[in-house]
């Protein structure tokens with residue numbers, strides 16, 4: 173009986189899959205109570221914060237669930253004129269790399285900091301895929317606090333996944349490349365010279381500061397995603413790999429030859445022991461480490477030059493390969509830490525591996541007769557718990573609820589599928605619109621999933637919203653998973669391309685928010701703590717303006733004595749000490765951007781005037797009824813002019829004697 | 831207790847005070863701006879127990895005392911005011927953004943000032959005199975996040991400014 177039901181289910185799945193090439197009909201039933209389930213009344217708060225990758229926008233977006241309201245876009249890897257990110261002198265160092273200033277990246281995944289395998293609401297980690305970087309976002313300020321570049325890497329995709337207590341956040345290279353130190357080699361020599369590198373980035377429990385503790389050097393393959401072990405499997409990490417064919421061209425065909433690629437199981441506790449014992453080679457590399465200091469309100473970028481590398485071929489008890497069908501994307505560990513689900517994106521089944529069996533296989537040396545580049549390969553059957561047969565087409569990624577169920581996204585057949593981890597039976601399937609990539613359940617990657625909702629992040633939008641020309645915003649879909657059947661209750665548009673996302677209960681974060689920066693603690697080198705400290709100083713061809721803002725005037729608001737050829741630095745201190753009273757700052761002709769200065773903060777705009785004349789400056793953020801009056805003038809004279817530096821506000825003018 | 835009755839009483843009191851405050855806020859240089867962030871007076875005066883002589887907050891006669899001037903405190907208060915207040919207030923009777931501070935410790939009780947500067951938002955909504963000031967200044971007195979101690983030091987500085995010895 174049971175099996176015949178499944179076959180029928182499959183049949184209908186196949187039918188759906190065929191239609192999926194064309195957008196499915198939008199008229200798919202959304203039942204009557206959907207609206208009330210997502211309605212968050214004016215003035216009321218959402219239940220969850222949902223941190224969603226901004227994909228090729230390079231930013232991290234924050235939505236409320238269940239409403240789908242956009243709460244914030246946090247600039248991370250890309251410049252953002254709205255917030256002055258990458259435009260102010262203080263934030264420019266955050267986008268520094270060993271390649272210089274790189275003002276954009278491709279942000280794919282989000283990982284909340286963890287304590288005991290549960291999100292603790294301190295930080296969100298995100299990856300920069302293009303110029304390999306890892307960033308830490310502070311969840312008391314919703315700002316990027318730190319960015320670290322990753323050497324020996326080419327595309328930081330298998331990142332930023334963290335261990336149970338965020339001991340490490342990993343960063344696995346998507347594209348294997350030769351080591352940085354020896355990289356002028358023929359592309360044809362891939363098999364010989366190209367290597368995978370997985371960075372284990374340690375995180376300070378208190379400050380959050382990140383450090384590349386060590387890198388594992390692996391055979392050259394592509395690393396896709398990863399997950400930490402938990403509970404009994406704490407101490408292990410699992411990475412999905414593809415292109416184990418080691419193709420260096422036409423990967424679309426050449427990296428899909430084999431029936432199975434690998435899930436790579438890493439005993440990171442072992443690796444840690446070797447590092448503590450002084451093992452591993454110190455390599456000369458170059459990478460940027462950028463930190464934003466909340467007291468000086470200023471970022472610094474340091475170029476570091478060394479990393480410790482453990483070649484896993486030399487330490488045979490760190491790494492084991494487990495065969496996994498067809499280019500796995502997700503490799504996800506269930507809340508108990510026992511089951512590891514491989515989602516082979518070109519496979520027609522979902523293998524579920526058992527941690528206990530993997531341990532036994534290692535103990536019994538149940539390995540294939542041939543190693544893979546010297547690494548033992550565990551026999552598929554020896555690691556396998558079971559397979560979910562014909563679950564759908566193109567499985568990508570799996571998360572879990574608290575009741576022993578798993579939810580897997582299927583890209584090709586555009587659906588989310590609920591199945592039971594123990595008996596591997598499919599329980600429900602619902603279409604997505606269209607071509608879902610990652611999905612997420614609040615806490616669905618942790619030891620204690622919160623369940624309740626599932627969000628599908630789709631790659632194709634088509635007809636879901638009012639059309640906006642050739643380009644459409646991306647689309648997320650919210651499902652209520654509290655019942656036996658999943659129920660689609662909301663569509664909402666997202667920025668960039670949302671890859672992965674995570675959600676945490678609002679209570680974990682909302683009461684910890686920084687509302688203002690204490691002006692008494694402001695340690696910026698150019699702060700003006702009060703109007704009495706405002707001034708204009710010339711140092712050679714630099715003019716430093718110590719400027720303050722308060723509702724609703726700039727001090728000073730009259731400045732003369734600037735000359736063509738000067739670089740003018742407006743150090744703007746916002747004297748307000750009340751929540752949600754930022755002031756903006758802009759000056760005509762500024763070739764970079766504006767500033768948005770939070771209460772108690774100092775931020776600097778560099779301006780190089782290009783002509784003689786009078787330049788208005790003003791506050792860009794509507795701050796009070798007299799906001800339109802919040803403005804001033806700067807006079808620019810020819811080079812060598814005898815107009816002295818002078819500045820003032822109201823009837824008070826100060827002239828600097830030459 | 832009939833709330834609407836009380837409301838009416840307060841509104842009248844507020845109205846009659848407007849003239850007095852007009853002077854204290856000085857010349858009223860509101861450049862033709864009529865837009866105000868103030869909420870409608872009648873809507874916000876809903877509290878039964880707002881005492882305009884005390885204000886709203888932690889302070890009253892019992893915990894704010896005025897003895898001889900404490901110079902050390904006044905000096906600290908001057909420094910804090912420099913950072914957090916004097917961009918909007920002059921020490922004379924002239925209006926800048928808010929009213930000049932000259933005479934403020936005579937116009938107001940010390941605990942009213944303490945309450946107002948540590949807890950301005952509800953008082954702006956409820957205090958008829960402050961509402962009248964707002965109509966002239968058009969800027970809401972901001973919460974500058976003062977510690978109680980800092981607030982008391984500023985009050986000491988205000989007393990010094992008013993000639994207390």
Ligand SMILES: [Cu+2]
Nearest residue numbers: 755791795802
């Ligand atoms: Cu402003």
